[in-house]
Amino acid sequence: xxxxxxxxxxxxxxxxxxxxxxxxxxxxxxxxxxxxxxxxxxxxxxxxxxxxxxxxxxxxxxxxxxxxxxxxxxxxxxxxxxxxxxxxxxxxxxxxxxxxxxxxxxxxxxxxxxxxxxxxxxxxxxxxxxxxxxxxxxxxxxxxxxxxxxxxxxxxxxxxxxxxxxxxxxxxxxxxxxxxxxxxxxxx
Amino acid sequence: xxxxxxxxxxxxxxxxxxxxxxxxxxxxxxxxxxxxxxxxxxxxxxxxxxxxxxxxxxxxxxxxxxxxxxxxxxxxxxxxxxxxxxxxxxxxxxxxxxxxxxxxxxxxxxxxxxxxxxxxxxxxxxxxxxxxxxxxxxxxxxxxxxxxxxxxxxxxxxxxxxxxxxxxxxxxxxxxxxxxxxxxxxxxxxxxxxxxxxxxxxxxxxxxxxxxxxxxxxxxxxxxxxxxxxxxxxxxxxxxxxxxxxxxxxxxxxxxxxxxxxxxxxxxxxxxxxxxxxxxxxxxxxxxxxxxxxxxxxxxxxxxxxxxxxxxxxxxxxxxxxxxxxxxxxxxxxxxxxxxxxxxxxxxxxxxxxxxxxxxxxxxxxxxxxxxxxxxxxxxxxxxxxxxxxxxxxxxxxxxxxxxxxxxxxxxxxxxxxxxxxxxxxxxxxxxxxxxxxxxxxxxxxxxxxxxxxxxxxxxxxxxxxxxxxxxxxxxxxxxxxxxxxxxxxxxxxxxxxxxxxxxxxxxxxxxxxxxxxxxxxxxxxxxxxxxxxxxxxxxxxxxxxxxxxxxxxxxxxxxxxxxxxxxxxxxxxxxxxxxxx
Numbered sequence: 001x002x003x004x005x006x007x008x009x010x011x012x013x014x015x016x017x018x019x020x021x022x023x024x025x026x027x028x029x030x031x032x033x034x035x036x037x038x039x040x041x042x043x044x045x046x047x048x049x050x051x052x053x054x055x056x057x058x059x060x061x062x063x064x065x066x067x068x069x070x071x072x073x074x075x076x077x078x079x080x081x082x083x084x085x086x087x088x089x090x091x092x093x094x095x096x097x098x099x100x101x102x103x104x105x106x107x108x109x110x111x112x113x114x115x116x117x118x119x120x121x122x123x124x125x126x127x128x129x130x131x132x133x134x135x136x137x138x139x140x141x142x143x144x145x146x147x148x149x150x151x152x153x154x155x156x157x158x159x160x161x162x163x164x165x166x167x168x169x170x171x172x173x174x175x176x177x178x179x180x181x182x183x184x185x186x187x188x
Numbered sequence: 189x190x191x192x193x194x195x196x197x198x199x200x201x202x203x204x205x206x207x208x209x210x211x212x213x214x215x216x217x218x219x220x221x222x223x224x225x226x227x228x229x230x231x232x233x234x235x236x237x238x239x240x241x242x243x244x245x246x247x248x249x250x251x252x253x254x255x256x257x258x259x260x261x262x263x264x265x266x267x268x269x270x271x272x273x274x275x276x277x278x279x280x281x282x283x284x285x286x287x288x289x290x291x292x293x294x295x296x297x298x299x300x301x302x303x304x305x306x307x308x309x310x311x312x313x314x315x316x317x318x319x320x321x322x323x324x325x326x327x328x329x330x331x332x333x334x335x336x337x338x339x340x341x342x343x344x345x346x347x348x349x350x351x352x353x354x355x356x357x358x359x360x361x362x363x364x365x366x367x368x369x370x371x372x373x374x375x376x377x378x379x380x381x382x383x384x385x386x387x388x389x390x391x392x393x394x395x396x397x398x399x400x401x402x403x404x405x406x407x408x409x410x411x412x413x414x415x416x417x418x419x420x421x422x423x424x425x426x427x428x429x430x431x432x433x434x435x436x437x438x439x440x441x442x443x444x445x446x447x448x449x450x451x452x453x454x455x456x457x458x459x460x461x462x463x464x465x466x467x468x469x470x471x472x473x474x475x476x477x478x479x480x481x482x483x484x485x486x487x488x489x490x491x492x493x494x495x496x497x498x499x500x501x502x503x504x505x506x507x508x509x510x511x512x513x514x515x516x517x518x519x520x521x522x523x524x525x526x527x528x529x530x531x532x533x534x535x536x537x538x539x540x541x542x543x544x545x546x547x548x549x550x551x552x553x554x555x556x557x558x559x560x561x562x563x564x565x566x567x568x569x570x571x572x573x574x575x576x577x578x579x580x581x582x583x584x585x586x587x588x589x590x591x592x593x594x595x596x597x598x599x600x601x602x603x604x605x606x607x608x609x610x611x612x613x614x615x616x617x618x619x620x621x622x623x624x625x626x627x628x629x630x631x632x633x634x635x636x637x638x639x640x641x642x643x644x645x646x647x648x649x650x651x652x653x654x655x656x657x658x659x660x661x662x663x664x665x666x667x668x669x670x671x672x673x674x675x676x677x678x679x680x681x682x683x684x685x686x687x688x689x690x691x692x693x694x695x696x697x698x699x700x701x702x703x704x705x706x707x708x709x710x711x712x713x714x715x716x717x718x719x720x721x722x723x724x725x726x727x728x729x730x731x732x733x734x735x736x737x738x739x740x741x742x743x744x745x746x747x748x749x750x751x752x753x754x755x756x757x758x759x760x761x762x763x764x765x766x767x768x769x770x
Contacts, residue, residue, distance in 0.1 A: 090329035091425075091442045106439045119363060120439050121329040143329045183326065187356055 059154070069152050072134045074152040075127055076174030078145075084115055085171065086146035086180070089122040093138035093147055101131035102138065113177070118184050125167040129155045145180045200278045201298050203275050211280065214300040225292040225511045226769055227302055228256055229520070236304045239313065239342045241320075241428045242380040243292035243743040245769040246759070247389055250293075253380050255320075255342065255388050257288035257312040261301035286556070288312050310346070317347040323403060324429075325375045327616050328658070331432030335443040339378060366408075367415035369435050369489055370424060372726050376430035378406050383423035389453045389762075390486060390755070391419040391579075407431065425475055436493055437473045446472055449686035450741045452673065453483075453491050454546060454666040456751055457584035458674035460487040461742070464495075464667050464686040471495050471667055472685060480770070481679060488581055495667065500648045504662035505691025515660065520692060524699065527659040528706035530642030531619050533560055540566035540608045540617045544624035545586035545601070547696065548671025548683060552595040554700035555623060563706035566617065567764065570625045571602040579755040582676050590749060591674035594728055615639050620667075621646075624663065628652040646699060662693035669695035670717045672724075672739060678747030680731070682739040 004029055014020045038054040039044055048066075050057045078087050089106035107123030108141055109116055122156070138147045144157075157163040196698065200211050200218070208218040214234040221230045226249070231238045262721040263280035266272050272280055275592055282301035288308060296302075303309060305424035313660055321343060328334045345760050360374035388394040397411045399405050415423070423431045446465040453460040453474075465473045472493050476487035478680035507523035508515040518526075539562050559567045572585035586592075592601055601769055609632065611617040619642035628634060628651070629670070636644060645657035652661050668689040676679050689695065701714050714720045718736055725731045730746040738744070763770035 014582065088330045089439075090334070091445070092329070093442060095442070106441070109437050118330065 006056060064151065071151050071153075072136045072149040073149055074129065074134075074155055074165070074173060075132065075136075075138055075170075076146055076152075076165075077125065077147055077170040078148045078174040078177040078179055078180075079171065080176065080182070081178050082186070084118075084177070085121055086144050087122050087125065088118060088120045088146070089125070090120075090143060091139045092143065096137045096141045098135060098137065099131040099133050101128045101133075102126070102129075115184070119162055122167060125170060127165045127170065129157075129163045129165055144183070145177075148174060148177065150174065194261060196628070198278075199274060199646050203650060206242035206299070208302070210296055210298045212296045213279070213299075215302070215304055216733060218277075218279065221296055222768070223296075224298050225293050227258065227260070227289075227292055227296055227300075227692065230296050230769070231291060231302060231304055231764065236290045238304055238384045238441050239338075239346060240292055241338060241670075242382060244382055244385075244426055244517065245499075247382060247385040247426075249769075250381060250385070251290045253378065254316050255313065256292065257309060257316070258291045259303040260285055260294070261303075262297060263299045266406070269499070273565070281548050288413045291419040292496055294764070297325075299356050310497075313342075314348065317343055320378050321347060322353050323375070324378070325357065327430065327458040329371075331376065331430035332393055332433045332438055332443075333376075333427070337353060337430060338428035353430055360404075360406055364408075367420055369493075370415050370420055372407065372434055373404050373431050373433070374408075375432050378429055379405055379407070380428055380757050382426045383407070383432055384544060385529045386423050386426060387415070387417065387420075389768075390422070391417050393417040393419075396423075396495035412729075414594045415538070418577065418581075419486060419489055420487045421492060422476065422486045425485075425557075434473070441472045442469055447686075449667075449684050450477055450681050451667065451684050451686060452675075452681045452743075453487060454587040454673070454683070455494050456580075457492040457582035457587060457589060457681070458483060458580050459490065459673060459680070459681050460580060460586055462487065462492070463678070464684075466667075466686045469687045469690070471498060475674065477741075480756075481677075482515075482675065482681070482747070482753065482756075483580055484755060486579070486580065486755070488579070492579070497649065498667060500649065503690060503693075504648060504650050504654070504660060507692060508657075508660040510658045518663070519647060520694060520699070520702070523659050523661055524706055527621075527644040527703060528662065530644065530658060531621075531707065534562075536620055537566070537611075538616065538618045539564050540568070540612065540620045542608065542620060542622045542625060543567065545569045545589045545592045547588065547592070548669070549588065549595050549680075549724055549728075549731075550621070550671045550717060551590045552592050552702055553720060553724050554697055554704055556596055558621070558700065558704050558707060559710060561704060561711060565571045566604065567596070567601070567662055569596075569601040569602040570605070576754065580753065582751075584676055588673040588677070589592050589682075590676060590678055590747070591672070594674060594730055594747070595724065609636070612636050612639060618642065621707065622653055622657075623647075626651040626653045646696060648693070656739060662691070663696040663699060664690075665690040668693075669693075669697070670736065671697065672721065672736065674746060675743075676749060676751040678749040678751075679743045680734070680739055680746045681743035682736060682741070 019157050027057060041053050046171050048056055077087050089104050091104050094102045103126045104122050106122040109119055113130050136149050139149050152173055204211050204220050208223050211218055212221055212230050214231055214236055219234050221233055221614050228238050238256045243249055261282035261284035272278055280299050328700055362370040362373050363374055366372045384396045395415055398405050399408050419516040421434055424434045445467045445481050446746040449464045450462050451462050453462050455572060461477040461479040462474050463477045464471055474492045478485040506517040507520050509518050509523055509526050541559055544690045573583055574585050576583040613636045620640050620645045622647045625713055643657045644659045646655045646663050647654055647660040648663050650666050660669055666683055667686040670685050671683045674679055699721055704711050705713055721736050725734055760767045
């Protein structure tokens with residue numbers, strides 16, 4: 001590996017004294033303060049600023065519209081066009097989950113159910129959002145296209161129990177997702 | 189060597205023949221294997237894996253899955269009058285056959301060559317895998333076998349990543365209820381016929397068979413019959429795919445979460461070797477573990493499903509003492525103190541110990557010490573006898589009767605049953621220690637038990653006897669403690685701890701040694717289970733020089749009782765007749 005020798009900048013006497021540089025900084029800040037009071041902050045419009053400078057007033061103002069397609073927020077379960085819950089509780093996500101946030105209790109679909117041929121679905125599906133690290137491994141490993149990371153990022157709660165998303169909550173976040181592979185079709 | 193080869197019998201074939209062996213070249217390496225060995229077993233000895241589905245060493249080999257195809261070669265047959273030519277190394281040149289052979293049903297020969305790899309073999313495997321997967325459903329996410337499925341494993345190793353099959357898959361019955369404990373999924377079946385052969389050859393109850401032909405071949409039960417044999421769940425174990433699944437384990441947990449602990453079955457004197465599958469502190473299933481001296485590779489259904497009582501609601505999880513007619517939970521230390529206090533000052537003929545031949549050797553030794561500390565002769569074990577089923581279930585339904593006899597030094601530890609029962613009924617015996625038994629189930633009435641001034645019960649489940657007890661001590665089940673037992677044939681085997689005892693319950697030997705320390709402060713104070721086994725090794729001649737570690741997973745024969753296990757006898761005969769490899 002070649003060695004690169006860095007030339008340290010030679011400082012002038014005023015720079016060596018530090019204090020003049022600090023006041024220069026203050027001046028820049030003061031300039032921006034006057035600009036923002038006049039409503040002329042640079043980039044305020046494109047960043048959806050509050051009018052006073054470029055600051056966005058969260059949570060009154062949100063940037064949700066700007067989130068990219070690949071944004072990794074809270075993991076959630078989805079249903080498909082036929083309102084079938086897609087998860088078959090294969091427990092691969094529980095296995096792959098690095099912080100062990102997912103806990104599944106598998107259950108059997110009763111024989112009188114419309115989807116009895118799928119045989120298996122989760123009895124309980126809990127994701128502990130205190131543990132979740134939003135890595136997206138669960139989505140990647142899912143063989144049934146049943147779990148997706150949605151754009152919800154503000155997951156709050158007043159107790160540890162509240163921070164555990166149960167099956168109902170997960171389907172509420174996930175909602176319906178169309179256009180997925182219909183593996184359990186009539187040919188099956 | 190080459191110049192002497194022609195004169196003296198130093199050719200490898202002659203050296204091997206002297207020992208009843210033959211020379212086989214497996215993937216370029218020459219090894220010696222016993223004459224008559226199947227090619228697949230020879231490859232196993234050479235540590236070369238030959239993938240297979242239908243072959244099982246304990247069953248006959250129909251050779252119908254075609255997965256174990258290998259390339260084989262023999263020395264060319266000499267022309268009339270021609271002498272066989274031996275190379276520098278003493279072996280003849282191998283003439284490789286252009287077509288593969290199945291390794292499971294062919295035996296090795298002298299100077300044979302086997303290739304478990306190479307273009308031909310790999311192409312064959314790929315082809316067989318593709319055919320097997322044509323109609324196999326994409327059920328893996330809902331299939332219980334996923335994770336321990338040979339079809340999954342071999343399709344990763346030898347299959348294609350994608351399917352070329354354009355047509356619709358053949359539909360067959362799914363989720364068929366073929367018996368009380370087993371579910372059948374015909375679409376997943378790869379027609380290996382292991383289950384059919386098991387039911388026919390081992391369980392002697394040929395209820396399974398194939399119907400229809402070609403791609404429509406379907407595994408089914410005989411009309412009007414069910415697969416309800418007590419050995420039926422073994423078919424689930426040997427099924428290489430998820431066609432047969434156990435109703436009990438179905439959808440409970442994926443196998444890759446489960447931890448395996450080798451242990452033994454405690455439901456009868458045979459002591460089948462088992463694997464306990466646990467996750468966290470819960471047992472999910474128990475399966476047989478191969479031991480050719482005890483249970484071959486099988487176990488009865490009734491015994492493998494018996495573990496459920498460990499997780500039952502009746503489980504005792506806290507020591508209880510009687511105060512004001514009510515049981516109140518307390519600490520183990522206080523309960524043991526109170527248990528010992530009740531025996532204080534009573535002469536030997538006023539106390540009794542009723543123990544169980546379901547206890548381990550270690551527990552029985554401590555019981556013997558407690559008996560000595562109490563200065564009594566009143567020690568009896570409760571016997572459990574039924575009928576042998578002619579296979580693996582022994583007539584002795586206690587797992588450790590042989591061990592109990594050895595440890596207690598008593599050839600009939602069940603003898604004093606009537607005397608002690610009479611003495612309790614007459615009020616002669618005032619205090620009793622009952623370990624691991626429900627006396628109301630073995631003939632005692634609750635009135636008789638009420639006559640006792642002090643009754644100490646050590647058990648895992650709450651029962652009528654515990655209800656009458658003055659002190660209840662919660663013990664540990666077979667999966668929650670370590671220890672050793674001796675089966676009916678005299679084989680010393682080891683229990684291992686798979687899960688932790690619930691709540692404040694503790695391994696029985698710990699409770700018993702605490703009780704012993706209270707009763708006899710000068711007595712031995714073992715700190716760990718190895719210490720107790722050391723005491724056993726010092727006292728019992730048969731256990732001399734043994735330790736828990738030395739017992740190993742397959743056990744040690746410590747005595748010859750003359751008893752045999754019928755299933756093993758039958759299997760040995762079949763091995764002799766060369767029907768199976770064994």
